[in-house]
Amino acid sequence: AAGVIQSPRHLIKEKRETATLKCYPIPRHDTVYWYQQGPGQDPQFLISFYEKMQSDKGSIPDRFSAQQFSDYHSELNMSSLELGDSALYFCASSRPDRGGRNTEAFFGQGTRLTVV
């Protein structure tokens, strides 16, 4: 079965550079979430999209932006990178059931971003 695809899997950037992470959800999933997991940390919610509109916002820095496109894939854009942005970035997708409940989120393998 198709899973959530994230690209690239690994990315090395220098301070003050920009990075773009991509997420391709499971087909027919209309909700996408982005999470940041620092070393030894639990995943922190960044932002989510439902039907191409931002649905919720977490601890996403102003230097980051994201969007969901018409084909439901999402991109996380990160500018003025800092050393502290080094982390594993997860994307997840879901499709609420008829009652609007999130039955589960399917996670991608993550993009490991290293800022040097």
Place this chain on the structure above:
Amino acid sequence: AQSVTQLDSHVSVSEGTPVLLRCNYSSSYSPSLFWYVQHPNKGLQLLLKYTSAATLVKGINGFEAEFKKSETSFHLTKPSAHMSDAAEYFCVVSEGDNFNKFYFGSGTKLNVKP
């Protein structure tokens, strides 16, 4: 408001002995609850989920969890640990009025000794 508390940051068991990973949640609404497992340098894999059906939920790899509303708990158990169970486990809640966010506990690292 909703939150998830995993009561133990580290749990160590011997192979073949039972596993208990504890999770308590707070939620204003009827929650959906999940357990995810993360092996080193890997993504998050769903073990099991509770979404208002049977309170005892069976998952993959012999894991199960019981939703206890009176205790606001969703503890994860397995009768007999295997070496391959060594990983980090996250309890996650998705709340009824905010279907667009999953809230993670801080994780429990399970160590399995030979």
